[in-house]
Amino acid sequence: MKTYQDQIGNVLGLKKTPLRIVSLVPSQTELLVDLGLKDSIVGITKFCIHPSSLRKEKTIVGGTKTINTEKIKTLQPDIILCNKEENTKEIVEACLKIAPTHVSDIFTIDDVIELINQYGEIFDCVSKSSEILDDLTNKLTNFQQFIKGEKTIKVAYFIWKNPWMVAGNTTFINHLLELNNFENVFRDKERYPEVDITKRSSVDAILLSSEPYPFKEKHILELQKKLPNVKVILVDGEMFSWYGSRLLKAFEYFKTLRNSI
Structure with a gap:
């Protein structure tokens, strides 16, 4: 055994x-x-x-x-x-x-x-797991080279509405935000806290995840009324929270995302 x-x-x-x-x-x-x-x-x-x-x-x-x-x-x-x-x-x-x-x-x-x-x-x-890991390592190294020269952007990553909830510290999402050179403005909170975004004065962009709550364009408009000077973007939640082989697709997505902010 x-x-x-x-x-x-x-x-x-x-x-x-x-x-x-x-x-x-x-x-x-x-x-x-x-x-x-x-x-x-x-x-x-x-x-x-x-x-x-x-x-x-x-x-x-x-x-x-x-x-x-x-x-x-x-x-x-x-x-x-x-x-x-x-x-x-x-x-x-x-x-x-x-x-x-x-x-x-x-x-x-x-x-x-x-x-x-x-x-x-x-x-x-x-043999197959090694192949996936080699590919993952290469893509990660390439992305780390890409992100080196990118500026730090302060973000809030929302996962839920009613109540509004974000990804805080000690989450895989927060780890990937850091990898993207995004500074999570709620990193002082653990896991997935309820928050009031209007009480955070310093945020450059709000990321609305496609899962588990299915954020849509209407939610962008709702938040921009409250925070007119903050960029609000829909992001693919699978890229930020699905680990395993999904990461093989994530790094190219992250490059595109960074270029859009």
Whole structure:
């Protein structure tokens, strides 16, 4: 039996390479497909939208916060993949009673690299995981060279409305904002706090994420009435919050975004 320690310190034992996977995290589902493991996926969430055909081909076992444990049991998974932020403690505990459960915990790109390495070992696809990591490293290095000469821009990154909520410190989003040489004006707050943007006098741009709240053009107009001197932009939330292989597309997007501000 091989043992692995996940990113929250839990140890899981596997007698063989898992051939039946239930993934409860959309970005990790996408990563599995890019690792060549599509045929091994038996269960996903309703939010696992990449690739778009997947929800027609696999069993949907719920969302990221609510799951149907009976559905998962009938799939007889060899492993269940969770994330500390995306899934609740109760979900993880329920999954542990069904099959070995791996929980990721992502704050930085280094954590992403660790996760991809772990998946390579667990699912016996080291060659493909190494290929993805080489590509990721090259794209990251290229972007770091690009961003060197770019000025610091003070931003607020909104994820929700009614109440207005932003990405604060100790989040993967904040890490990517810093990588973009964006200064998060709410970095003094933890996680995803409710805020009043009108009380922050120094902000250059407001970034409205496409997820989890589906911000639209009308919300730009709403905020610009309150803050006429601040640039308000819609941004692709997947690029800022989906880790794994989505990052391979993110850095070119970040370049375009920087050039638009």
